[in-house]
Amino acid sequence: MAELPLPASETRPVLSEDTQTFVTFWLGEHLFGLPIAEVVEINRKMEITPVPLAPPYIKGIINLRGQVLTTVDLAERLGLQVEAPRAYNLIVKTEDEERISFLVEKIGDILEVPSKNVEEPPERIEGVERKFVRHVCQLPERLLVILNVREVLQDSG
Amino acid sequence: MSFEEDILQDFITEAKESLEKLDEEFVELEQDPQNTEILKSIFRTMHTLKGTAGFFGFKTLEGIAHFAEDILSKLRDGLVVADEEIIDMLLQAVDHIKAIVAHIEEHKQEPVEDTYLEFLVTLSNFADKVARKAQGGTPSEAPAKEKPPAEEPASPEKEPEKAAQEKAEKREEPERKEPEKKPEAAEVRPVSPEPPRKEAPKAPPQVTLTETHIRVDVKLLDHLMNLAGELVLARNRLVQLANQKVDPELMQATQTLSLVTTEMQEAIMKTRMQPIGNVFNKFPRIVRDLARSTGKKVNLHIEGADTELDRSIIEAIKDPLTHLVRNSIDHGIEPPEERAQLNKPPVGTLVMRAFHEGGQVIIEIEDDGRGIDTEKVKRKAVEKGLITPEEAERMSDHEALNLIFKPGFSTAEKVTNISGRGVGMDVVKTNIERLGGSIEIRSVKGAGTTVRIKIPLTLAIVPALIVVSGGERYAIPQVSLKELVNIEDPEKEIHRIGQSEFYRLRGNIIPLVRLAKVLGQSDGQARSLVILTSGTMDFGLLVDEVRDSEEIVVKPLDRFLKGIPIYAGATIMGDGKVALILDVVGLSRHVGFRAEEARKALEEEKKRKDTSRESHFILLFNVHPEEQFAIPLSLVSRLDKIKAESLEYVGGKELVQYKGHSVPVIRLENYLPIQPLPEQEEYNLLLFEENEKMVAVLVSQILDSIETDLELDEDIYRTEGILGNRIINGRTTIFVDIYKIIEMFDPDWFKKPVLEIHSRILYAEDSSFYAQLVKNYLEGAGYEVEIAEDGVRAWEKLQEGAYDLLITDIEMPRMNGLELIKKVRADERFRDLPIMVLTSISAEEVYRKAKELGADEFQTKLDRQAVIEAATRLLTAKTTAEAAA
Structure with missing residues (x-):
């Protein structure tokens, strides 16, 4: 298990106003984020046992210290064309304390952003279906897309 | 331990807990006499105690609890306030109850000592006093605070009355039971209407109840079980590593660890084990009620109630068992009059039996009722469209019995409120199978029915066979495994009928499933055959490789993967990687229709064999x-x-x-x-x-x-x-x-017909012996003979080349002779093609049918001369006709 990277200091807001912290990760050109409370841990790519007959975006199951977790290729689930290998397993827990592993390309910084910058998603977001997006947050360089895990896991059960 | 003792043990454990709780709560109450929450809780506890004591017939205990409850009800309703005197008396009651419970634990019965009866009388009088106090409106300051009396003016009146009535009843009961005590009890009451409470202390023997049983949260046990599973895995891995390093000390240490782990795992498993009596003991009552409502007489015998099973299984089998017992009584056991006519004892016998067999638990439900009428079952199945009449005709009794498990089947002529609840045997079967078990039914018409359920001891850790397909390991629970077969030559050993493949295992035809195909992988070598049973059917699973057998810890799959029926879960292997556990029932369903197809084809083949063997x-x-x-x-x-x-x-x-x-x-x-x-x-x-x-x-x-x-x-x-x-x-x-x-020996031995033209004969024959024999003698007679190994092949050959005569066998696979004739005659091109039917025996019925379809000649295969003559006749007629035309 890799330690969560320390928040990058330059992104730390100057004022101690109301903020939210997101774990960010990359899928191709897109930067996604999940509230830090929903992320259990980040692992380097783990050995995945494929599950034939499962939906194509389910890559298989992994052993997380004795617990068997389903592994979802997030890019495939979101319908993104990503060629790069998925190097990380992002272990996420849902509202019902279910754990699931998302395969992502690489892990970004942990970002603390002012709550006021976290906004409802616009009507159209490049490449991602709106239902999968809970919030967006405009960063100086790009848009951070905060995923709606519940929606991502819908229809997959 | 009999299950009666078992529930008694449960009672004692529960009573001890209740008593301990009471002790605490009374102490709390003394500090806060107005606390209705505590009062309510104490009342409930006492009420439960009274109820269970009554159930076991512990009259003294019940009596004490009753009066205590009585007093408590007054306190709870705020009619009197718990003063020191009352609490003291109640605590004495608790002490007495404790002493009785301790006595019961040791002697399995209530103590017969005067002290308890004396106390019972004292308590009763005290209760009366409290009741009077409540009634007589000598409440202390309590009612005002608790409840305004105006709210329920009538109830205080009623309550004591009712209580008094109950009291009278209660008092009578113990007296009836213990007649020798009666005069004493009757005497004492009037003498001491207001017993000084100092008298009491002589009675309650102070007992500390030692705990032999404790209650543990099931979640904790489950957690322990999981941890044990983890430990087993860690152990497995360590053993693997230790085996690589040849270090005797490390070996020794791992061996010890291994032993302890196994023992611990077993011990933890045991904590989850419960005697099946916990379920069985519900049945005397169910059987009695059912028998009464159906007007039948049934004697229930329970055997092996102490057989232990995993908790989760015990819970899961309750409903299926109830359904089966209902069925037995409702459909199986006859009414007494009917039984008398059949020279059966008027009282039917129902046996519920549990025992261990080969690491599994067998539960049997056996009745001596009318058995299952397989003909009726078939009729019903045909009516409901589950099978066709032809299928019904072919069906063996065993197969007919299995129809009962088909969805949408119920044998009852009319739906009764007992068995007909819309829950069929198919649900029972599904539930049992879900537990990794199987169900089997045997019945002798007129003599009774036995339903046999096989279930695993536990669901958590199971021995499993590891197989490989597409480079991945899969675990198959050993319970479903029958045997392993190595396929040397797939071409020869694997037979194919239509789309189905099968294997002949000692004369039995076993449908095959290719695991790679089911999993959508590219077909590997598939050289290892694992013969599995789903309980109702055997089938072979072709896999690439068979590895070892291992104890695996079953981990459930989460909701994303639960819907896939061929997996029963996952497990973590010694190397830390996950492997899927195959669900044998699911697999068998996955291929169900193919198996059915194969079975039919094989039956036909068998039938053909039977006829040609004659x-x-x-x-x-x-x-x-x-x-x-x-x-x-x-x-x-x-x-x-x-x-x-x-x-x-x-x-x-x-x-x-x-x-x-x-x-x-x-x-x-x-x-x-x-x-x-x-x-x-x-x-x-x-x-x-x-x-x-x-x-x-x-x-x-x-x-x-x-x-x-x-x-x-x-x-x-x-x-x-x-x-x-x-x-x-x-x-x-x-x-x-x-x-x-x-x-x-003599080329001129056989008279050769004078052949004007060269004639070609097509001979459809599946038996190579006859094909050779007839071909040889026809060729000897100067004809050119082509063999087709069945009707389909013959039809194909007819398309390819010109023939002057078609000779056909009747019984052939794929397309038989009659079908072939029909097909040939239906085709304009072959309308005039002469057809001769050859059979191994002369069969009038077949000849008649063949003639109707348009065959010209009928001969038996071994009658060489007649066959040659007939062929000559037909060919000459054909030539003549052609010449004429």
Whole structure:
């Protein structure tokens, strides 16, 4: 298990106003984020046992210290064309304390952003279906897309 | 431990807990006498105690609890306030109850001591006093605070009345039970209407109840179980590593760890084990009620109630068992009058039995009722459209019984409120199978039905076989495993009928499933066959490789993968990687329709075999003692014995005098690559007659004549004069083509018809023996003969080339002779093609059918001469007709 990277200091807001912290990760050109409370841990790519007959975006199951977790290729689930290998397993827990592993390309910084910058998603977001997006947050360089895990896991059960 | 003792033990555990709780709560109450929450809780506890004591018939205990409850109800309703005196009395009651419970634990019965009865009387009087106090409106300051009296003016009146009534009843009961105590009790009451409470202390013996049982949160046990599972995995891995490093000390340490782990795992498993009596003990009541409502008399016998099973399983089998018991009583056991007429005891017997067998638990529910009428079951199934009438006809009793498990089936003529609840046996079956179990039903009409359920001991840790498919490991629970077969030659050993594949295992036909195919992987080598049983059917699973058998810890799959029916869960292997556990029932369903298809095809094949087997008598003989030969008996005209001296050698030919004729002698060794006939004093003769000409085959001994089918292997001897070989009576036996040999002996022996034109005959025949034999003799007669191994092939050949005559067998796979005739006659091109039907035996019925369809001739295969004549006749007629046209 890799330690969560320390928040990058330059992104730390100057004022101690109301903020939210997101774990960010990359899928191709897109930067996604999940509230830090929903992320259990980040692992380097783990050995995945494929599950034939499962939906194509389910890559298989992994052993997380004795617990068997389903592994979802997030890019495939979101319908993104990503060629790069998925190097990380992002272990996420849902509202019902279910754990699931998302395969992502690489892990970004942990970002603390002012709550006021976290906004409802616009009507159209490049490449991602709106239902999968809970919030967006405009960063100086790009848009951070905060995923709606519940929606991502819908229809997959 | 009997299950009665078991529930008693439960009662004691519960009572002890309650008492401990009461102790605490009374102390709390003393500090806060107005706390209704505590009062309510105490009241409930006491009420429960009273109820359970009554259930076990512990009258004194029940009595004490009753009066205590009585007093408590007044406190709870705020009619009196808990003062020190009342609490003291209640605590005394608790002490007495404790003492009684301790006594029960030791002696399994209540103590018969005066002290308890005396206390009961004291308590009763005290309760009266409290009641009067509540009624007489001498409440202390309480009511005002608690509840305004105005709210329920009537209830205080009613309550004590009711209580008094109950009290009277209660008091009578113990008296009836213990008559010798009655006078005493009756006496004491009036004497001490207001017992000083100092009297009491002499009574309550102070007992500390030692805990032998504790209650543990099931979640904790489950957690422990998981941890044990983890430990097993860690152990497995460590053992693997230790095996690589050859270090004796490390080995020793891992071995110890291994042992302890196993023992701990077993111990933890045991904590989850419960006797099946916990479920069985619900049934006496259920059976009694059901018997009453159906007007039947049923005696329930319970056997093996102490058989232990995992908690989760116990819970899960309750409903299926109830359903089965309902069925037995409702459909199985007859009403007493009917039983009397059948010379059965009027009281039916229902046995519920549990026992261990081979690491599994078997539960049987057996009744001596009317059994299951398989005919009725079939009728019902046909009515409901579950099967066709033809299927019903073919069905064995066993198969018919299994119809009961089909969805949408219920045998009851009318739906009763007992069995007909819309829950069928299919649900029972599904539930049992979900537990990794199986269900089986046996029934003798008129004598009763036995339902047998097999379930695993536990669901958490199971022995499993590890197999490999597509490079991944899969675990198969050992429970479903029957045996392993290595496929040496898939071409030969795996048979194919239509889309289905099957394997012949000791005469049984087993449908096959290719795991790779099911999983959507590319087909690997698939050389290992795992024979599995789903409980209702056996099938073979073809996998790439079979590994070891291992104890695996079953981990559930989460909701994303739960819907896939071929997986039962996952497990973590020794190397830390996850492997999927295959669900055998799910797998069998996955291929269900194919299996059904195969079964039908095979049944047909079997039927065909049965019919073609009917009349083949073959004669076994030898020329040299080491070689055995066979020839169809019907070909031989006569058998006889001759002395060696009656053999003559005249004009380069060997002859024998037989009934005034000189008959030429054939020695088989002159025509076949076999060992020669040794010199004998006496020989056996096989005589063949044709057109009043006779020929004799000289052999050493006639061994036997047996009845058999004519499935021959043809690949060993590819020699003229030999049709093939087959093992008979444990010896390889060569089937001799006698016509060919006679022809080799004398090419002019058989009268050849004068053939004006070259004719081609197509002969549809699945038996290679007949195909060869008939082909040979027809070719001997000058015809060109083409063989088709079944109707389908024959039809194909008809498309490819021109034939002047079609000869067909009747019983053939894929397309039989009758179908072939129909197809041929329906086609304009073949309307005038002459057709001859050849059968192994003459069968009027078949001939009639064939004639209706348009066949021209009927002959038996072994009647060489008649077949040739008929062929000539048909071909001549055809030529004539063509010439005329």
